[in-house]
Amino acid sequence: MGVVCPSVSCRTPTLSEIQWIFFQIPHSLMGKLGRFILGKSFGSLEKAIDILCLFESEHLELSAQEIADRLSIPLSTTYKYLQVFKNKQFLSKNDQTNQFFLGLTILKLGLLAAKKTPVMKIASPYLKLLSDRSLETAILVVGDGQNAICADIIESPRAVKFMTAKGHTMPLYAGAPGKTLLAFKDPAFIDQLIETTGLAKLNKNTITDSEKLKRNLADIRRLGYSESDSEFESDVCSVAAPIFDYKGQVIASISVAGPAERIFRENKERLIDLVKESANRISSELGYGKTREEKEEYS
Structure with a gap:
């Protein structure tokens, strides 16, 4: 990233x-x-x-x-x-x-293939709106095995900002976007990831203790969002929320990222609300929370 x-x-x-x-x-x-x-x-x-x-x-x-x-x-x-x-x-x-x-x-x-991926098409305008409202870089991330991939990005209009590229991979266990995906994986997957990666330290605040990581993932599920500060990239903070499909499965995460003084010290609570709102609206358009009859339209 x-x-x-x-x-x-x-x-x-x-x-x-x-x-x-x-x-x-x-x-x-x-x-x-x-x-x-x-x-x-x-x-x-x-x-x-x-x-x-x-x-x-x-x-x-x-x-x-x-x-x-x-x-x-x-x-x-x-x-x-x-x-x-x-x-x-x-x-x-x-x-x-x-x-x-x-x-x-x-x-x-x-x-x-991308044209057949509903989350990409549906998330695009919300990603732009999130960046416009937050004035930070907005990112859409999807899972790929034990990694996460940046599927789309709208950069902040500010001179100093977080930048990455479409296609860039990141570990699921470090950084808010990846942890948001990991939190909703089954326990066996999480245990396998911990064993495979060893939770290698990637930056100063990477969570390297398995029990601490599991507690953090439980908090993400309970609160409906994730946050990180210098877990994967130095001096980069981010807030992310899960995107659900019509089956109730997490298929992506949407996040904002930027320098710590702006993300966590100026308007953290507002950014959390914006990210969660964006994720909820995308999930709704994907059929999440619909009735059985309504869900048949998405299957």
């Missing part, structure tokens, strides 16, 4: 937006595409998908050698996959660095 910085110095990277789009493509569709472009001539479908999944917001470009090393496959085999992906525009190549990055086909398919 980004940092608090002047607006004149940064802009959202195009490649990271493409990376976010990649995460919108259903695995079933990826499987069909993999069978189409690879056929039966060489390699496994699973390995092909593994190559594409290596591209993350922290690794927007990768060399053939890096891909081969990370997947423990021969370099010659790696080049065969990369050539097919390049021919079909699933990957493009930076001729100056000889590194590969996600291509236009990924972008096109992801955009089509």
Whole structure:
């Protein structure tokens, strides 16, 4: 995730937006595409998908050698996959660095998949309204395994603000957006995440004690919102609330983020109310809290 910085110095990277789009493509569709472009001539479908999944917001470009090393496959085999992906525009190549990055086909398919994601379409105007009313950066986050992904963002109009990019990943256990998603996971998932991550310390206020984290998650469920201060990024504070679908499942979180002096010291309670109101309105449009007959419209 980004940092608090002047607006004149940064802009959202195009490649990271493409990376976010990649995460919108259903695995079933990826499987069909993999069978189409690879056929039966060489390699496994699973390995092909593994190559594409290596591209993350922290690794927007990768060399053939890096891909081969990370997947423990021969370099010659790696080049065969990369050539097919390049021919079909699933990957493009930076001729100056000889590194590969996600291509236009990924972008096109992801955009089509995103159109079928109701929360993205419904949340968009509320995200803009939240940023306008709070004068802070507003973020929509969705889950991806044990991580959270920035699905959409409206930056603060202020010069000093929190910045990140679509597609940027963050852990579920650090920061208000991720913890809001984690709080509504089943206990077995939470225990597995704690075991897998070890609750590694990511910043000065990261919660590294499992029992303390579980108490915090219980508070989030009880209060209906989460807050954080320098848990994932230094001097970045955020407030987040869960978004429910018509089945009553948490499918995303909406949040505001910015420097501590503005988020927590000036208008914390107002921001909490704004974030919760935004989450409630999005959830309502997704069918949350509707009658049985009304819910049938969303199924």
